[in-house]
Amino acid sequence: MTRQLQIAIFILAMVAGSVPAWATSALMQELPASDRYRCLICHTVQDPGAAEGELNPFGQAFLDNGLKWDEKLAQKRSDGDNCTNGFELGDENGDGELDGDVTEERSNPGEAGCTLQLSKESWTRLKTLFR
């Protein structure tokens, strides 16, 4: 099945109010990482069924972005915390490749809260404060 067809079926299913599990799994592959949070990256519940497949803020942003992971989506802070979607998913520039030594999501881009996003300089300054 082509990706276009998968997306068309997915959107039809969304409109009809039920998304088959395989559609969601196929879309997970679009993200740079999804092993840790799985369904919770885009949904408010793990393994959303037909009746409760509600999207969280990142899921909605992903849908609004045409179900595409790119630089634009990576730079947003969909869940309103201090980390960009790209930082939380381990792909800050949004090219679909995990950054450096990252192997999984740093935190969930669909739920407020994240691992501190500090530059090396900020860390150095912080450390000198506590010396």
Ligand SMILES: [Ca+2]
């Ligand atoms: Ca965030």
Ligand SMILES: [Ca+2]
């Ligand atoms: Ca990257």
Ligand SMILES: [Ca+2]
């Ligand atoms: Ca988050």
